[in-house]
Amino acid sequence: MEKKQFQAESKRLLEMMINSIYSQKEIFLRELISNASDAIDKIYYKALTDDSLSFDKDNYFIKVSADKENRTLKISDTGIGMTKEELENNLGIIAKSGSLAFKNENELKDGHDIIGQFGVGFYSAFMVADTVTVITKALGHDAAYKWESQGTDGYTIEPCDKVEVGTEILLKIKENAEDENYDEYLEEYRLKAIIKKYSDFIRYPIKMEVTEKRPKEGSENEFEDVQEEQIINSMVPIWRKNKNELTPEDYENFYIEKHYGFDKPIKHIHISVDGAVRYNAILFIPEQIPFDYYSKEFEKGLELYSNGVLIMDKCSDLLPDYFSFVKGMVDSEDLSLNISREMLQHDRQLKLIAKNINKKIKSELQSLLKDDREKYEQFYKSFGRQLKYGVYSDFGRNKDVLQDLLMFYSSTEKKMVTLDEYVSRMAEDQKYIYYASGESYDRIEKLPQTEVVAEKGYEILYFTDDVDEFAIRMLMTYKEKEFKSVSSGDLGIEAEEAQEQTDSEESENKALFDYMKEVLAGKVKDVRVSKRLRSYPVCLSTDGEVSIEMEKVLSAMPDNQNIKADKVLEININHEVFNSLKDAFEKDKEKVNLYTNLLYNQALLIEGLPIHDPVEFTNDICKIMV
Secondary structure: OOEEOOOHHHHHHHHHHHHHHOOOOOHHHHHHHHHHHHHHHHHHHHHHHOOOOOOOHHHOOEEEEEEOOOOEEEEEEOOOOOOHHHHHHHHHOOOOOHHHHHHHHOOOOOOOOOOOOOOOHHHHHHHOEEEEEEEEEOOOOOOEEEEEEOOOOOEEEEEEOOOOOEEEEEEEEOOOEOOEOHHHHHOHHHHHHHHHHHHOOOOOOEEEEEEEEEEOOOOOOOEEEEEEEEEOOOOOOHHHOOHHHOOHHHHHHHHHHOOOOOOOOOEEEEEEEEOOOEEEEEEEEOOOOOOOOOOOOOOOOEEEEEOOEEEEEEEHHHOOHHHOOOEEEEEEOOOOEOOOOOOEOOOHHHHHHHHHHHHHHHHHHHHHHHHOHHHHHHHHHHHHHHHHHHHHOHHHOOHHHHHHHOEEEEOOOOOEEEHHHHHHHOOOOOOEEEEEEOOOHHHHHOOHHHHHHHHOOOOEEEEOOOOHHHHHHHHOEEOOEEEEEOOEOOOOOOOHHHHHHHHHHHHHOHHHHHHHHHHOOOOOOEEEEOOOOOOOOEEEEEEOOOOHHHHHHHHOOOOOOOOOOEEEEEEOOOOHHHHHHHHHHHHOHHHHHHHHHHHHHHHHHHHOOOOOOHHHHHHHHHHHHO
């Protein structure tokens, strides 16, 4: 028996493939099962044009069996088999694909497709096996052959005995190494898990001898191990079934089986596209936020299949970050795969699928908002924050996609409302979309800054998420209406006469306000007459782009750059406290200092900001009391 050498290029490729092409050793089983499926498909295609052949699907299957004692794993099929010449060509020359040649020579019909493209998958077996033996008998031939190799040293081919048409691949599993556990590829539970993960939707049965514990005959307390041949894979994927045949329970069961989450999905989306790029997809919008969603450990992405074979666990390119909460899968026949079939070439097919999926998710969320408000609000409670991050990120590039999905709590409606709903209710004389920021709805409702806006009967949106104001600043306008914080310097509400009166009062009390500004030097940008306060004596407003709430968020970040809002202390000159201030300014400057610091600290407390010196603050209160 002559030992033959791999071609020089093939030998180098085999060395590289065993060591680096595949990122996970478990992939070998996916590749060998895919090859077995291709071998059965080839009989199917021949039967389409050869009347002497019949194809009864019940007679075709793949079988996986492990022998722990002899450290062997066998993968057998009832497919088309190989001749001696095909063994030479397909297994002696690495990266020459028999499946690809078959595809090129035959017109494939009836929704079937051959999986293999590159002819390298078979050699992934050497990642886990010292010796690989192939015993095969080709359809229409009497002779059977055995191909055997221990890797880069070469291979042998010799005649052998085999009664049935098909192929058996026998792997002599490697001994455990210091950092590798090869025993797992002989364990029943591990083999089942790999098959379910990668090959669950191969269209032919994948059988295994499974051990189950059953009560011994005539005994309720004693059990024995019983060997039983079971079909491990599901075969027909749910996404290839007609939508009319499926119930909501079918989709929920699929969600649970695929371990997409422990909750019940709020909505499923079933997509079937037969256009320039053919693909099927089933997407889910979860009900609950995953525990690690906002951590570095969370990975976005959809499962990606090619002809029912899992290619990637998490294909992140299929989802934008702002829809990263979506779970599900995509299956396409038209993807350009790389040589290991683990990752994709980044080509136009993938981008087109991602673009279509993105549009579909947005459309379905809009439908949910319109048709089932309660469910949408349930979704928004979990993932609204992510949509707002999407508006803010990438310099607002996605704001037009997401703005109609946003919701905020309304001061007048006492519930969540959309921006569209807010604008539709705006009074004719209202220039801006008003909002107020704070830790909670209750805190915001008590803010002094909201008084004048509420008095005008204008609706105020309550911002309680740290990202809210950042997102709105990026949005800037909605339906040509500008957003305006109730704490901003100019609210756009004051009438001309009121503005003249304020200017007069400002001028009249200039000396007092200038003095107070000196007392608070470095703490506030200015001290002014308030145009917004009615019952409260004092509040803080801001000039510039950074608000007080934004300052809080930025100061809490790890890379705090000490960015501060330009604060303005506003005084209500119609409050009786102001009379005490004026009186003190005329008679006792020390008392003005005391009052100024107290009012400033009071304004800080209202805003939820820390007081710089609590001891000094309590001493000041004691002075007032004494």
